[in-house]
Amino acid sequence: MKIQLLSEGSPPPYSLLLLADPSKELIDNYLQAGECYIGKIETAIVGVLVLIPVEGKALEIKNIAIDPNFQGKGHGKQLLRFAEKIAKQQAYQSLLIGTGNSSVGQLALYQKMGFEMDHLKKNFFIENYEEPIVEIGIVCIHMVMFIKN
Numbered sequence: 001m002k003i004q005l006l007s008e009g010s011p012p013p014y015s016l017l018l019l020a021d022p023s024k025e026l027i028d029n030y031l032q033a034g035e036c037y038i039g040k041i042e043t044a045i046v047g048v049l050v051l052i053p054v055e056g057k058a059l060e061i062k063n064i065a066i067d068p069n070f071q072g073k074g075h076g077k078q079l080l081r082f083a084e085k086i087a088k089q090q091a092y093q094s095l096l097i098g099t100g101n102s103s104v105g106q107l108a109l110y111q112k113m114g115f116e117m118d119h120l121k122k123n124f125f126i127e128n129y130e131e132p133i134v135e136i137g138i139v140c141i142h143m144v145m146f147i148k149n
């Protein structure tokens with residue numbers, strides 16, 4: 001997969017962004033504040049990554065998604081390694097990523113990639129999303145924040 005910055009004027013790949021975050025409003029907010037990268041295989045956009053600077057010299061992965069037809073093949077790990085490379089190049093001290101308490105696969109993936117659990121954004125999903133989110137029978141309530149230095 002070839003990763004590149006989304007060209008100015010090109011439409012963001014909402015179908016992928018919405019896989020990671022059901023709120024288009026929140027997506028539009030962080031697209032304005034950060035940089036959107038796309039992952040391409042031949043001419044198809046199969047991955048997306050949004051990075052935004054946050055206080056305290058940290059870079060946060062605000063959105064990461066791979067087209068379901070291409071998941072489980074290492075492309076998500078490739079995007080995470082790319083985000084680490086950008087954070088190092090731009091001299092950020094740490095890289096952050098958050099996921100819901102119910103997102104078991106993502107909780108596994110980020111720890112496999114060397115991220116450590118840092119803190120909870122308590123009630124984040126209750127307070128920021130109108131519809132309840134339930135995954136594998138678990139209600140998504142808190143955002144689990146991970147850090148990699």
Ligand code: COA
Nearest residue numbers: 019020064065066071072073074075076077099105108109
């Ligand atoms: N238990 C243990 N490991 C798990 C797991 C589980 N329940 N679910 C996934 N994993 C592991 C896989 O085994 C694999 O690790 P391995 O290579 O060591 O076996 C790893 O997680 C997945 O790696 P990869 O193939 O690179 O990921 P991907 O291309 O499928 O992309 C996502 C990962 C999360 C980006 C992708 O699934 C996605 O787009 N999901 C929908 C959007 C989303 O949820 N985004 C994140 C929001 S926080």
